[in-house]
Amino acid sequence: MQAWLISNLVAxxxxxGGIALGVAxxxxxxxxxxxxxxxxxxxxxxxxIALFVGVALLDSVAWVGGVEAGEDVVxxxxxxxxxxxxxxxxxxxxxxxxFASAEFYGGARLAHPGRHPLGxxxxxxxxxxxxxxxxxxxxxxxxxxxxxxxxxxxxxxVSAGYFGGRIDDVVFFVMSTLASMPGxxxxxxxxxxxxxxxxxxxxxxxxxxxxxxxxLARGETLKLRELDYVQAARALGVSEPRIILxxxxxxxxxxxxxxxxxxxxxxVLSEAILSWLGIGVDGSWGQMIDRAxxxxxxxxxxxxxxxxxxxALFVLLLAVNxxxxxxxxxxxxxxLRENL
Amino acid sequence: MLAYVIRRLLYGAVVxxxxxxxxFVLFFTVTDPDDVARxxxxxxxxxxxxxxxxxxxxxxxxxxxxxxxxATESLLYDHFRRMLSFDFGRSDADDAPIAERIRRGMGPSLxxxxxxxxxxxxxxxxxxxxxxxxxxxxxxxxxxxxxVLGMSVSILLYIVGGQxxxxxxxxxxxxxxxxxxxxxxxxxxxxxxxxxxxxxxGSDVRFYRTVFLEETNRDYVRTARAKGCGxxxxxxxxxLRNAMIPILTHTVLAIPFLxxxxxxxxxxxxxxxxxxxxxxxxxxxxxxxxRTMVYIGSLLFILxxxxxxxxxxxxxxxxxxx
Amino acid sequence: xxxxxxxxxxATSFPMERxxxxxxxxxxxxLARGETLALVGESxxxxxxxxxxxxxxxPKPGRIEAGRVRLGGREIQGLxxxxxxxxxxxxxxxIFQEPQTSLNPVVRVGAQVVxxxxxxxxxxxxxxxxxxxxxxxxxxxxxxxxxxxxxxxELSGGLKQRVVIAMALAAHPKVLVADEPTTxxxxxxxxxxxxxxxxxxxxxxxxxxxITHDLGVxxxxxxxxxxxxxxxxxxxxxxxxxxxxPRHPYTQALLRSMPALAKRGERLAEIPGTxxxxxxxxxxxxxxxxxxRVMDVCRAREPEATRLSPTHTAxxxxxxxxxxx
Numbered sequence: 011m012q013a014w015l016i017s018n019l020v021a022x023x024x025x026x027g028g029i030a031l032g033v034a035x036x037x038x039x040x041x042x043x044x045x046x047x048x049x050x051x052x053x054x055x056x057x058x059i060a061l062f063v064g065v066a067l068l069d070s071v072a073w074v075g076g077v078e079a080g081e082d083v084v085x086x087x088x089x090x091x092x093x094x095x096x097x098x099x100x101x102x103x104x105x106x107x108x109f110a111s112a113e114f115y116g117g118a119r120l121a122h123p124g125r126h127p128l129g130x131x132x133x134x135x136x137x138x139x140x141x142x143x144x145x146x147x148x149x150x151x152x153x154x155x156x157x158x159x160x161x162x163x164x165x166x167x168v169s170a171g172y173f174g175g176r177i178d179d180v181v182f183f184v185m186s187t188l189a190s191m192p193g194x195x196x197x198x199x200x201x202x203x204x205x206x207x208x209x210x211x212x213x214x215x216x217x218x219x220x221x222x223x224x225x226l227a228r229g230e231t232l233k234l235r236e237l238d239y240v241q242a243a244r245a246l247g248v249s250e251p252r253i254i255l256x257x258x259x260x261x262x263x264x265x266x267x268x269x270x271x272x273x274x275x276x277x278v279l280s281e282a283i284l285s286w287l288g289i290g291v292d293g294s295w296g297q298m299i300d301r302a303x304x305x306x307x308x309x310x311x312x313x314x315x316x317x318x319x320x321x322a323l324f325v326l327l328l329a330v331n332x333x334x335x336x337x338x339x340x341x342x343x344x345x346l347r348e349n350l
Numbered sequence: 351m352l353a354y355v356i357r358r359l360l361y362g363a364v365v366x367x368x369x370x371x372x373x374f375v376l377f378f379t380v381t382d383p384d385d386v387a388r389x390x391x392x393x394x395x396x397x398x399x400x401x402x403x404x405x406x407x408x409x410x411x412x413x414x415x416x417x418x419x420x421a422t423e424s425l426l427y428d429h430f431r432r433m434l435s436f437d438f439g440r441s442d443a444d445d446a447p448i449a450e451r452i453r454r455g456m457g458p459s460l461x462x463x464x465x466x467x468x469x470x471x472x473x474x475x476x477x478x479x480x481x482x483x484x485x486x487x488x489x490x491x492x493x494x495x496x497x498v499l500g501m502s503v504s505i506l507l508y509i510v511g512g513q514x515x516x517x518x519x520x521x522x523x524x525x526x527x528x529x530x531x532x533x534x535x536x537x538x539x540x541x542x543x544x545x546x547x548x549x550x551x552g553s554d555v556r557f558y559r560t561v562f563l564e565e566t567n568r569d570y571v572r573t574a575r576a577k578g579c580g581x582x583x584x585x586x587x588x589x590l591r592n593a594m595i596p597i598l599t600h601t602v603l604a605i606p607f608l609x610x611x612x613x614x615x616x617x618x619x620x621x622x623x624x625x626x627x628x629x630x631x632x633x634x635x636x637x638x639x640x641r642t643m644v645y646i647g648s649l650l651f652i653l654x655x656x657x658x659x660x661x662x663x664x665x666x667x668x669x670x671x672x
Numbered sequence: 673x674x675x676x677x678x679x680x681x682x683a684t685s686f687p688m689e690r691x692x693x694x695x696x697x698x699x700x701x702x703l704a705r706g707e708t709l710a711l712v713g714e715s716x717x718x719x720x721x722x723x724x725x726x727x728x729x730x731p732k733p734g735r736i737e738a739g740r741v742r743l744g745g746r747e748i749q750g751l752x753x754x755x756x757x758x759x760x761x762x763x764x765x766x767i768f769q770e771p772q773t774s775l776n777p778v779v780r781v782g783a784q785v786v787x788x789x790x791x792x793x794x795x796x797x798x799x800x801x802x803x804x805x806x807x808x809x810x811x812x813x814x815x816x817x818x819x820x821x822x823x824x825x826e827l828s829g830g831l832k833q834r835v836v837i838a839m840a841l842a843a844h845p846k847v848l849v850a851d852e853p854t855t856x857x858x859x860x861x862x863x864x865x866x867x868x869x870x871x872x873x874x875x876x877x878x879x880x881x882x883i884t885h886d887l888g889v890x891x892x893x894x895x896x897x898x899x900x901x902x903x904x905x906x907x908x909x910x911x912x913x914x915x916x917x918p919r920h921p922y923t924q925a926l927l928r929s930m931p932a933l934a935k936r937g938e939r940l941a942e943i944p945g946t947x948x949x950x951x952x953x954x955x956x957x958x959x960x961x962x963x964x965r966v967m968d969v970c971r972a973r974e975p976e977a978t979r980l981s982p983t984h985t986a987x988x989x990x991x992x993x994x995x996x997x
Contacts, residue, residue, distance in 0.1 A: 186361075187368035190655070192647040194613060198632055199373070199644050203380040275502070282504045283614065287632055299506050306514050320507045327502035335498065486732065567731075569773035575729055576768075577788045577839060578761035580754075587787075591778050667823045668777055 014072040014089030020154075021070035044340050052336045058329040062145050068092040069146040093142050102126070102134035108314055129314040131301075140298060141318045147294040148326060150208075151215065151281045152274035159216045159273070160266060163224040168262070170224075171231025172254060181228070189221045197280065201289045208291045211284060215277055223269050227262060234258050264341035271334035275327045282323065295319040351663070358659060362652045367430075369648045374429050377641050383409035383425075389635045390442055407638070408439060438642045443634035448642050451627055459623030462539060462615065463608050466546045471601060474551060478558035483585055485563060494559070500552025505545075509618050512545035526620035542615040554604075561596050565589040595666045602658035605651060675742075676846050676879050677703035677726070677764070682739030684718075684725045686950070693951035694737060696722050697903035701881070703847065708873065708880040710894035710911075712887065712926075714947055718903045719883045723849045726881075727766055728756055744846055762792040765840035769852040771832035775824040781835045782808075782820030788842035807838040810875075811868060830861035837868065841876070851883045866892050887930055891915060896983070899923050902948060902958040909984035920986040921963045957989070965990040 035041045049056060072091035090098070102121055105114035111123030120126075128137035170181035188196070197214050204210035234240060234257070243253050285296030298319035305312040386409070387400045395403075404410045408428060415424040432439060438448035481493035513526075526538075565571065566589055574584050616625035624643065631639040663669045679701040685692040696718045703709045711719045724730045726741055728749070741749045743763055748756065760766075768774050776784060785804040786797065793800070801820070808816035811834040824832055833853060840848055850869070854862040870893060873880055882893055890897055890911070897914040899907040899922065907920035918924045928941040945962040948954065954961045960970040969989050977985045978992040 183365070183368060186365045187372060190365050190648045190652045191369060191372075191644055192651055195628070195644045195647045198628070199376055199640060202632065202635070202637065202640060203376045279504050282506055286506050286614065287617075287629060289632060296504075296506070299504075299510070303510065306510060307518070316510065320504075320510075323504055324502055324507070327504075328499065331498050331502050569768065569770055570776040572729065572731075573768065573774045573836070573839070574776070574787075576727060576760055576766040577842075578757045578759075578791045579787070580757055588776050588779075592776070595778075666778060668825045 012089070014074070014091075017070050017072060021067055025067065047340050048333070048336055051340075052333050055329040055332040055336075058325060059333060062326050062329075063149065065093070065142050066146040066149040069094075069143055093139070097136055097139040100125075100136050100139065102130045102136075104130070104134050105132060105312060106130045106134075108137075114312065128318045131315050137314055137318045140293075141295070141322050143293055144295040144298065144319065144322060145326075147291050148278050148281075148323070151212065151291060151294070152278045152330075155212050155215045155219065155277055156270050156273045158212075159219045160223060160270060162216070163220040163222075164227050164259075164262070164266070166220070167224040167227025168231045168254060168258060171228040172235055172250075172258065178228075181224070185221050185224055188217065189225075193218050194280075194283065197284065198287065198289065201284070206289050211281065211289070211291050215280060219273060219277065223265075223273070226265060226269070230262055230265060231258055234261055267341060268334065268338045271330060271337055275330045275334070278323070278327060295323045299323075351660075354663075355656070355660060358656045362656055365652060366649065369645065370430055370433055373641050373644060374426060377637055378413055378425055378429070381637065386442055386635075386637050407442060433642075433645055439638055441631075441634075441636050442638045443631070443636035448639055451639075452624065452642070452646070455622060455624045455627050457623075458621050459612055459616065459625060461535065462542060462546075462621060462623060463612050465539070466543060466612075467605075467608055469543065470547055470550050470554065473547065474554040475558055475597075477551070478555045478562060479585060479590070481555065482559050482562035482566070482589075483581065485566070494556065497552045497556040497559075500548070501556065503549075503552075505549040505614060508545050508549040509614060512541060512548065513618070516541055516544065526618070538619075538621070542619040542621065546615050557600055558593070558597060561593045562589055565592050568592075595662065598662055598665060599658060602654050605654045675702050676705045676744055677701070677881065678740075678742040679722075679726060680740045680742075682722060682725055682741065683737040684721050684730055684734055684739075685737050686721075686734045688951045690951055692735075695734075695903050695950045696725060699739070699900070699903075699905055701898060701905070703879045703881055705846070705879055706873065706877045707895040708882055708893050709896045709898060710882045710884060710890040711898050711900060712884060712890055713900035714885055716947055716950070717900045718950075719900050720851050722900070723766065723851050723881065723883050726849065727760055727764060729760075729766070758792070761788060761840075761845065762843040763845055764847040764849065765843075765845040766849040766851065767833075767836050767840045767853050770856050771829050771836055772824075772856070774836050775832060777824055780821050780823055781827065781832075782822075785820075785835065785839050785842060788839045792843035803842070804838070807842060808835075810841075810872070811835075811838045813838070828861075829857050830864060833857060833861075833865055834868065837865075837872070841872065841878075844876070845878065847879045847881065849881045849883070852885070853882075854889060855884070855886070862889075869893060887915070887926065899926070902953055903950070904958065904987065906959065906988070907984075907986040909981070913981065913984040919980060919984070919991045920988050921965050921990065922959050923986075925962075925964075957987075967993075 035045055069091045072089040072094070074089045076090075076095075100122060103113065103118070104116075106112070106120055106126060106129055107114055108127055108129040109124050110120065110126070110129065112119055126136050126138070128141065130136055131140065166181050170178040191199075196218050200214035200217055201210050204213065240253060240257050243257060281290050281294055282296030282299065284290035285294050286300045288300070290296050290300075296319075298315060302312075302316035302319065305315060383404055384400065387403045387407075388395060391399060391403055401410065409425065411423055411425050411428065412418045413425050415422075415426055418424040431437075436449065438452070440446065441448055441451070477493075481490050484490050526541075562585075566584070571584055571588060574588055579588075612623065613625035613628055615621065616623045617629040620626075624646075627639065628643045630636070631643065679699060682696055682699045682701075683694045684696040685694045687693075699718075699722050701709065701711070701722075711722065713719050721730065721734065724734075725736050725739070728736065730736060736749065739749060740747060743759065748759055751759065775781060782801065782804050785807060786800045789795075789800040789803050790797070805816055805820060808819060813819050813831060813834050819827070819831070824835075827835065837853075853869070854865050857865060866889060869880065872878065880893070882889070884890060894911050896910050897908065898905050899914065899920065901922050907914060907918065907923045914923060915927065918927055922943075925941070925943045929943060931940060943962055948958070948961070954971070956972050957963070957966075957970040957975055960966050963970065965988075967989060975987045975989045975992065977987050978995055979985050980991070980995065
């Protein structure tokens with residue numbers, strides 16, 4: 011299947027999933043109060059994140075056709091997203107400063123003078139356009155990878171914690187082995203071995219990322235298993251899967267949410283470093299920063315590429331960190347108890 | 351205690367074997383030696399040349415022991431034997447002996463990472479003690495805000511920004527480069543140290559502060575106050591000693607990030623250490639070097655973990671490891 | 673009778689959902705030299721906060737709103753913090769409920785007692801250590817010399833509480849505030865600790881403010897009793913008066929509900945309803961919603977203290993009415 015079709019489907023699925031999650035949250039009193047509290051405490055940060063998500067979604071919805079044949083033949087044949095279409099035919103030949111009317115080197119007149127708020131890069135592409143496209147990559151790396159990693163880690167962690175014995179031994183050993191390789195080195199090794207592509211980056215991030223949460227889930231499950239009401243359920247003959255589903259998992263949900271948010275920033279930062287090393291994902295802000303490395307040493311300096319990507323990265327991560335803190339405070343079992 | 355250390359070392363040894371197995375699977379099955387050869391020699395290389403290259407680099411045996419006539423004539427066996435005996439062979443990219451390179455790189459790496467670690471810990475603790483002492487005041491709130499801000503900035507931006515601001519604009523220190531002579535060393539290390547410290551402060555200070563605050567809410571602190579202890583004495587004499595326990599664990603968990611930081615700092619600031627070797631290996635598709643670096647990293651990390659457990663039991667009298 | 677501790681109109685507030693609430697609302701206490709006053713009440717009535725307020729150890733976000741506290745004639749509520757630190761431990765000490773967590777887990781117990789000594793007395797470390805040993809022996813810790821170097825987790829609950837008591841006595845305070853000192857201990861250990869407190873009081877002439885919800889403990893140790901409900905003292909008097917001839921309906925109900933006094937086969941008497949949450953107090957008398965003798969005036973106004981004898985007071989309209997007739 012074409013890449014753009016998959017992208018559309020995934021975007022659609024995520025959107026639908028988001029709506030379903032929203033409905034489920036509204037039905038549960040505790041979660042509803044928690045989200046309400048979150049909206050109350052961090053409206054700005056949530057708004058910023060929503061903005062980024064919106065941009066990413068816009069960039070994920072793509073289709074072929076509807077492009078006039080002009081200089082850019084490729085654009086006619088390839089799928090163009092909403093964002094792509096907004097910036098079609100907007101390219102220059104080379105560098106230009108924000109809002110400039112002339113090229114940076116040489117001073118030739120631009121095709122669209124004064125219309126590039128963040129300037130253009132070495133190939134003449136509008137920097138705002140590149141920055142907006144980077145949002146999708148960031149959310150892909152941070153969000154999608156987390157969505158895959160966390161359920162996996164939950165599965166292994168809860169199984170290891172609940173069933174113990176051989177399963178625990180195996181999972182613990184695998185965890186120890188993976189955990190004893192310094193994260194970045196392991197990431198590098200995985201990507202080098204699997205070949206440099208978006209998919210291998212995601213897989214590598216998942217492999218390095220699941221251990222932390224798995225350990226947490228396993229530890230919590232061990233504690234939960236000994237709780238009185240779980241023992242009571244076992245004594246009453248409730249089946250194991252049911253116990254796990256109804257008693258263990260719901261008590262891990264607050265950890266899941268906190269971990270998801272924290273993992274997100276970690277993953278995006280990691281990807282930036284990978285891009286820096288040349289093995290990241292195409293189109294990411296990390297790649298923009300990597301490309302812009304030596305632009306700072308030019309004279310006069312070219313600062314807009316780096317600033318745009320750096321600022322976007324910073325703003326998103328700041329918002330996520332603020333939200334993450336608030337989420338952790340709200341979901342902390344201690345604060346939950348106090349407010350009851 | 352001795353029994354515990356021995357047990358941990360044994361388990362650590364088992365984990366090392368696991369790591370080696372993982373590396374083997376990753377580097378020999380997911381990528382196979384033919385690919386590696388082609389990458390080094392070029393896509394159009396003739397089969398004989400590839401075979402010769404493979405023979406030179408020890409890749410010309412069958413992968414698994416059961417595929418070979420004798421178990422010891424397999425790549426798996428070779429891999430284990432050589433790694434465990436620290437016989438690292440030659441780089442896939444330029445044929446240079448890896449062990450030699452590592453030996454040369456250790457000095458520069460240590461001269462950066464050790465001060466980074468020590469200073470990071472010391473200054474981080476001091477800052478967070480300060481902030482925790484003034485808890486619930488503006489100093490505290492500002493401190494936390496600055497920490498979150500600092501955490502949200504990628505280390506890359508610290509590197510680029512630091513280099514630009516301090517190296518180019520202010521011209522306080524050289525932008526990059528390295529010299530081992532004692533007089534010049536500090537000048538070259540200054541910038542990477544400052545950048546490395548700045549990048550790490552945000553999350554460290556935040557974490558330490560949380561630990562300190564948790565401790566100040568405990569009952570024994572209340573008892574100390576009831577005895578007539580002043581806040582300063584409480585922080586220093588009571589809270590710090592208890593806080594060191596989780597902080598110790600966290601610090602060791604942070605050791606792998608020393609690798610990360612070192613990697614980037616070294617490659618960017620031109621310090622010829624182990625990190626730079628690794629980055630070169632990435633760019634040169636040098637798998638054998640990469641394998642070795644991951645292996646060594648893991649060894650150090652496992653050792654570090656065992657050290658934490660031991661020091662943890664020394665710091666916390668409640669934990670008696672048997 | 674010279675009072676070593678006088679508390680007048682103490683009020684301490686905490687922020688709640690609907691704003692700040694005074695969980696201690698106008699408490700008066702009086703403690704004479706060498707006597708034991710028991711402050712009794714159910715959980716949540718504010719007795720612990722009262723004790724903490726006296727020593728100005730109320731944790732934020734709590735705040736002492738009003739009140740005067742005189743220790744040995746000296747007003748201590750207004751003292752600057754550095755002065756107050758000198759008062760704590762030297763003139764008035766406090767011990768808490770949970771011996772498990774009251775001691776610093778990573779410091780040897782001897783050192784913790786030595787710290788208490790050296791905070792208030794000049795002298796060498798050796799002298800302080802010798803005093804610590806003496807204190808250990810005084811609180812009847814067996815093998816005192818070895819135990820000085822033990823860590824808290826190596827001691828049983830009872831021993832830990834003895835260490836805590838030793839620490840509290842280190843600087844010869846005039847008053848010891850004991851917040852449920854035996855609640856977390858086994859019954860047999862409870863008896864030992866109470867016995868210890870009684871002996872120490874006799875030996876040292878120390879006054880004890882004993883916070884407890886256990887009427888059995890009150891019976892063992894107290895010379896005088898004050899009963900607290902919803903932030904206020906509802907009845908106060910000598911032990912004989914309060915336990916023998918309780919006048920306030922709450923005190924009466926408390927005593928009636930003790931299993932020991934109920935005859936076999938009889939239904940245990942309970943107090944209907946539950947203790948109202950701070951801030952959710954009824955208008956007028958705070959016990960009015962659960963009181964068997966409630967009258968209209970009780971729902972309208974708060975009762976003043978009625979003096980039943982030179983030592984016995986009760987805050988109740990019904991009691992006031994009885995006295996008038």
